[in-house]
Amino acid sequence: MASVIEIEGLRKEYRRLRRLPTVALDGLDLEVPEGGVFGFLGPNGAGKTTTIRCLLGLVAASAGRARLLGSDVPRGLSGVIRRVGSIVEAPALFPRFTGRRNLEILARIDGIARDAVDASLDRVGLTARADDMVRTYSLGMKQRLGIAAALLKDPALLILDEPANGLDPAGIVEVRDLLRSLGAEGRTVFVSSHILSEVQQVADRVGILARGRLVAAGSVHDVLASGRGARIAVRVHDLEAGRLALVDAGIAATIEGDLLRAAGPPEEGERVARALAAKGLYPSLLQPDEGNLEQAFLELTGGDHQVGV
Amino acid sequence: MRRLLASELLRFRSRRLVAVLLGTALGGSGVGAVIAAWQSTPPTAEVRAAARTQAEQEFRRCMNTDFGEEFEGSLEDLCRADAGDPTHYMPSHLALVDLPEILEGASSLTSILGLVIGASFVAASWQTGTISTIFSWEPRRLRWFGARILVLAAAVFVMIVIIVVFLSVGLALAAMLRGSTIGVGSQWMSDVSTTALRVSLAAAISAVIGGAVAAIGRHTAAALGVVFVWTAVLEGLVRGLRPLWTPWLLGDNLVTFLSWRTMEFQVSASESFTITPGRAIFVILGYMAVVMSLGFISVRRDVQ
Numbered sequence: 001m002a003s004v005i006e007i008e009g010l011r012k013e014y015r016r017l018r019r020l021p022t023v024a025l026d027g028l029d030l031e032v033p034e035g036g037v038f039g040f041l042g043p044n045g046a047g048k049t050t051t052i053r054c055l056l057g058l059v060a061a062s063a064g065r066a067r068l069l070g071s072d073v074p075r076g077l078s079g080v081i082r083r084v085g086s087i088v089e090a091p092a093l094f095p096r097f098t099g100r101r102n103l104e105i106l107a108r109i110d111g112i113a114r115d116a117v118d119a120s121l122d123r124v125g126l127t128a129r130a131d132d133m134v135r136t137y138s139l140g141m142k143q144r145l146g147i148a149a150a151l152l153k154d155p156a157l158l159i160l161d162e163p164a165n166g167l168d169p170a171g172i173v174e175v176r177d178l179l180r181s182l183g184a185e186g187r188t189v190f191v192s193s194h195i196l197s198e199v200q201q202v203a204d205r206v207g208i209l210a211r212g213r214l215v216a217a218g219s220v221h222d223v224l225a226s227g228r229g230a231r232i233a234v235r236v237h238d239l240e241a242g243r244l245a246l247v248d249a250g251i252a253a254t255i256e257g258d259l260l261r262a263a264g265p266p267e268e269g270e271r272v273a274r275a276l277a278a279k280g281l282y283p284s285l286l287q288p289d290e291g292n293l294e295q296a297f298l299e300l301t302g303g304d305h306q307v308g309v
Numbered sequence: 310m311r312r313l314l315a316s317e318l319l320r321f322r323s324r325r326l327v328a329v330l331l332g333t334a335l336g337g338s339g340v341g342a343v344i345a346a347w348q349s350t351p352p353t354a355e356v357r358a359a360a361r362t363q364a365e366q367e368f369r370r371c372m373n374t375d376f377g378e379e380f381e382g383s384l385e386d387l388c389r390a391d392a393g394d395p396t397h398y399m400p401s402h403l404a405l406v407d408l409p410e411i412l413e414g415a416s417s418l419t420s421i422l423g424l425v426i427g428a429s430f431v432a433a434s435w436q437t438g439t440i441s442t443i444f445s446w447e448p449r450r451l452r453w454f455g456a457r458i459l460v461l462a463a464a465v466f467v468m469i470v471i472i473v474v475f476l477s478v479g480l481a482l483a484a485m486l487r488g489s490t491i492g493v494g495s496q497w498m499s500d501v502s503t504t505a506l507r508v509s510l511a512a513a514i515s516a517v518i519g520g521a522v523a524a525i526g527r528h529t530a531a532a533l534g535v536v537f538v539w540t541a542v543l544e545g546l547v548r549g550l551r552p553l554w555t556p557w558l559l560g561d562n563l564v565t566f567l568s569w570r571t572m573e574f575q576v577s578a579s580e581s582f583t584i585t586p587g588r589a590i591f592v593i594l595g596y597m598a599v600v601m602s603l604g605f606i607s608v609r610r611d612v613q
Contacts, residue, residue: 092438
């Protein structure tokens, strides 16, 4: 599978007068394969937006190399930018122009027909407010207009930085469905977020960034497994007796809430059941415990910074 | 490039500031013409005849005078323009023949208008953060900057032409109704046209300078402040402290360009200098080249 984004050893330092330079990216390596939704996760300040800015040529990298759709950034960016739609941080559009006029101005840069503007507005559900000034829009509407702008080019690659920011629950569901459908159309959607539950529901693959470095990447399942060893969740009426039974059988186990968590892959389920039964304990629940992306994320990033769920 | 120009032009046309300033300028021109008409007392036929007779006498006297020094142009032109102008011998009124001077006088306002529009047109993209969006559509920044400056210069030029034509038509109507049109002919028409062209060009130059400075500071107010401090404070200090540097100052060269007359300055008994219109164009183009180069270097900086 070809990579639409290739990043090797990317480093970005922000130099400030009379202060030590701030390292936003510290030798980032990342490959994003073509097609589907790729979740780019990291706590606030991890370097997600800086990575996107480097990819779009908005900031110059201090070192390293980035390629977008096979072209070096920033030198070859102009050759591929027509196939890349993006939102960087909050969608930046002219507040005193109407939503439609904002899109028309962008559309003219690429000679995109007015029909495409209408279609984009329609796709994000903004047709009714298209002729109102952007400054009268809610944050969610501005996000949707930003997505409409990104979709104008009918892009092969969409780079969306925190697209669910400011959206109400209904808006979040809409964006989630939109991301899924865009991925299903064969486009690559690169979506950065610190809202893990959102990404887990739409992403095929994820990359986790912490302090400017990639700490895990792969399919959601692989990343979940890499956060810590696989476990099996067990419910028995006497948790402490159950824990001792498992430890006696050579299975590491801990009590978490009203569950026992036994270390081991799902295939070890039978052994766990036998060990408990041998002590007269019969589980009312026994299932693989994949955990969630949030747990994996916290473990991989050392639990630093704020994380939205 | 054509598409980029079309996009920038649409953005220029869509700006509320442009509409507000154009409307204000046209409204102000209309009000100015009405006030000029109101305050003007049209000379009667007798007054005009007497003024013509006196002008002819003064013209002849001027032609017979030995001025004893060299001056630009022919003696006849000088005498005709000065002593031989009948409007000089009439009570004060709105004389259409003075339109080129009126337009020259209005050029400071139109240049400020161009400066404000230029600074705002360029800086607004940074202040609203839309520069990220623009660069993710057109990453070739030199190309984008060139297109924006080109559109800015052309649009401000056209805008000022519209204002000047509106003001001229308003004053012409006022002069016909409540003033005089003595001296209006083909030479006058040519003077009005070239003055209008220079006034519009000066505003376009101001817009380009304002836009380029705004690209450096990425802020409208900062750009206007810098241009104000440069032209009103620094150049004023240079004029006072280093008068021989004056031929290199932007303000004096713009004035020379607008008046299209050679400016002569006697600094001391032994030191003097002149600024010719041709030299003024050269110096103004130099300023534009420097400030646009700095603007482009700044445009290449990171976009946060």
